[in-house]
Amino acid sequence: MTARKILTVFGTRPEAIKLFPLIHALDADDRFDSRVCVSGQHRGMLDQVLEIAGIRPDHDLDLMRPDQTLDALTAALLTGIGKVLDEERPDWVVVQGDTATAMAGALAAYYRKIPVAHVEAGLRSGNIHHPWPEEVNRKIVGSFAALHLAPTETAAEALRRENVDPATIYVTGNTVIDALHWVTAKVAREPALASGLAHLEARFAGKRIIGMTSHRRENFGEGMEAIAEAVTRLAARADVAVIFPVHLNPNVRAVMNARLPDLDNIALIEPLDYPHFARLLDISTLMLTDSGGVQEEAPALGKPVLVMRETTERPEGVEAGTAKLVGTDADRIVAQATRLLDDPEAYAAMARAHNPFGDGRAVERIVELLAR
Incomplete structure (x- = not known):
């Protein structure tokens, strides 16, 4: 069976933290041909996470410039990621969260009719200016993603209220808990880190x-x-x-x-x-x-x-x-x-309150959904 090609697109430190456990899992699974594209939206902070997690991007767009406007950044992201998509021709594009990179990466995939899996889908504040511009970035991706990987039932319900097809919504937990467990164990083994x-x-x-x-x-x-x-x-x-x-x-x-x-x-x-x-x-x-x-x-x-x-x-x-x-x-x-x-x-x-954001098994659930 031909491996399913997954292109994971991200550019900021939080995105890298929440996606590196998934990239590790995809790399270790013969069902997938995993590729990584980073935009460099948080250059220095992003590189720190890539180094700690041992992630070597296949594509590094390095798009950030001093005092860059959001529209200039978005335009560069859309065309830059578009070129990568034309080269890789993946079966799925995975984005996480609410950044300009996530929104532009998903939109570039949509323009090519490549299905998008949205990790941490469905977060809503109800105010398009708080957080800004993240609230609208999420809503844009949520309007056309093929797979909505909601971290909680609350997030899943927000998507249903927006008339997202319930068959495309899955509650997985938040991958940040998987990442925190991973780094905590790594520091326990290597305290100098x-x-x-x-x-x-x-x-x-x-x-x-x-x-x-x-x-x-x-x-x-x-x-x-x-x-x-x-x-x-x-x-x-x-x-x-x-x-x-x-x-x-x-x-x-x-x-x-x-x-x-x-x-x-x-x-x-x-x-x-x-x-x-x-x-x-x-x-x-x-x-x-x-x-x-x-x-x-x-x-x-x-x-x-x-x-x-x-x-x-x-x-x-x-x-x-x-x-x-x-x-x-x-x-x-x-x-x-x-x-x-x-x-x-x-x-x-x-x-002592219960943490509602997950049990550390979000990546396991997402991998199985992508394998379907």
Whole structure:
């Protein structure tokens, strides 16, 4: 039997994290001829994940340019991925999530009548500007994908409400849990992979660590200023330290470098590779984030998540009690973090809540669906 050719297309660090376990599984399965195309949408951060996971792309478009507009990026993605599709002529194209790479890769496949499998399908916030432009990217892919691989029943139901054919929707769990299990086991075998935080662990010994990430476009400007104020106030506590890998985007760096320099209880550090980020999750008491992936990852390690956004396309965490929406109001961020730090019962309720995002077997389910 001829192997089914699968082209997996991605370009950002979160996409790489959520897809490398699937690529590993496809490579190991004789039923598939697995090919990989990366756009380079997150160049440095993407390469870190590729190296750790041992993924060597068959095609690297390296499309990012300084201050590139979304329409210029989308045009380059659409034509660049289109050329790869014409060369490879795959049986299926796999994309993940909500990035410009996922949307353009899926659209290029649709133009060639190649079926698209959408990993992490069906996430919806209900607001096309939050997250922006990710909400619309997901809706575009969801309008024509042939296989919708929903991480949760909530996501599957969102697709059904949009009149997606129920026969094409499958609840698989989220591949980020598969990835987290993989990297945690790898670090256990090779501790040196995540030893780069040891100096901060020693510096903040005896303090409760708040891990933090922030990078969303809708928070640029006043939102980032308010987040910086909240972090400053929280770090004024003698029992707290904040470790903040600062995103490379200048809209984040300019604010944080100006507002949070040289504070004893705050460590502004460079973006972390995946093993070190898993270590940050492990040593943190709680996470402050506007990231989507952290809302899924932190609960897998029993860490409460305060989400610095007004809406989330991952309501399952809020409903389960693992996450709480706090927006970008400094007073609210400080109040909710203080509650978790000072109220053991409130903390335990979030830390022990069931993680709704999967059991670590999502990849296994997706592989079998693609084999059909």
